[in-house]
């Protein structure tokens with residue numbers, strides 16, 4: 001069993017054969033245990049994928065990945081013919097996301113108790129396949145499991161709408177790093193991005209052309225498109241977490257439905273990037289009718305366990321009103337069978353003690369959060385000065401904001417979610433999430449430039465048991481050509497020696 005840095009020792013060549021181009025441990029996020037044994041396996045057009053019927057969905061992803069890498073269309077069979085060269089998916093009794101990958105002369109075996117674990121093993125195998133022929137994989141064994149159950153990204157569709165195809169492209173990329181949640185920010189002051197049948201003007205007005213920062217963009221997801229996205233993500237073991245932000249960040253809803261303001265007068269549409277000026281009317285009953293309708297329809301669209309109700313930056317809501325609102329709204333999520341998730345401000349309300357708080361502040365202490373944690377609140381860590389993918393890398397970055405500082409790759413890597421905030425022990429932390437707000441982002445190219453390579457740092461923080469910057473930067477430098485080959489325009493950080 002090697003410690004992290006040793007996993008980078010290349011496996012020796014087979015006699016007479018070409019050496020494996022990728023060391024067994026050259027994987028992001030770093031696996032828990034790596035034992036290279038000096039053998040190797042070669043993928044050929046006659047290699048078969050062996051999988052029981054239950055693992056067929058993972059086998060299909062594996063076939064797709066091998067075809068993308070090598071051009072070979074491997075057959076999927078239930079039982080391997082004798083002497084066949086095989087990649088075998090083998091269910092066993094281990095935990096759902098854990099997996100074991102063994103590579104020997106005759107084949108590769110990925111074992112896991114769950115399809116999510118088999119999928120994780122497939123993602124590891126993808127990184128072990130060289131970028132070019134010969135398709136030789138280093139021999140040995142990897143035993144791997146996640147540190148945290150929740151490893152997420154967030155994407156803001158409200159400030160600029162991003163199409164279902166763009167979201168799918170992002171899912172394809174994030175799932176390769178074992179990221180398993182995608183939080184979609186579906187409403188904000190500028191726009192409303194999800195069809196709600198009981199309040200149709202939310203999208204006919206709030207999702208119209210021009211409803212984006214600087215009047216650029218507009219659009220929304222129909223329920224059919226949303227369901228299709230949920231299915232697409234699920235096939236890659238990514239759970240979509242929908243967010244409707246309230247009681248602040250609601251200007252677009254109030255433009256569509258003036259009864260959601262206290263004076264009943266529609267505010268002007270907003271395409272600037274100010275925050276903290278809008279609030280639902282806490283004392284009006286129609287507010288709770290609206291909120292309940294939205295939560296009910298959202299819950300019906302959501303197979304996953306979580307609904308995010310926002311709750312950030314409600315500067316136009318008094319503290320007493322804010323708490324009164326959350327005391328009523330957080331339990332509504334439970335009424336529709338889901339667990340409530342919100343930005344860390346929700347911890348001001350006692351009803352958050354059965355909810356999940358997303359820590360986005362930049363400090364290392366937060367007495368309100370710590371008190372909530374002592375009372376039962378669970379936490380997902382997104383400290384803005386570490387995990388925000390919309391912060392500029394340095395002052396010259398053409399996209400992004402800088403209110404939480406500049407975040408180079410090492411800054412995103414060098415922190416520990418289990419000790420980051422006083423009074424929030426690892427046992428209270430469900431995981432990490434890397435938000436990507438889109439005030440300055442227009443296209444999938446913009447998304448990719450801000451997310452990569454930094455997201456891989458957050459993914460490793462969430463998955464791997466320990467961090468080792470030198471090992472990480474070596475593995476990341478070696479990974480770069482894979483993005484280039486797929487046309488992903490990543491930021492070529494000067495902290496990394498790119499291959």
Ligand code: TNX
Pocket residue numbers: 275312313343360388390401437438439
């Ligand atoms: C703060 S982070 C916000 C968002 C902005 C973001 C920009 C949070 C919960 N709220 O409204 O888009 O900063 O970085």
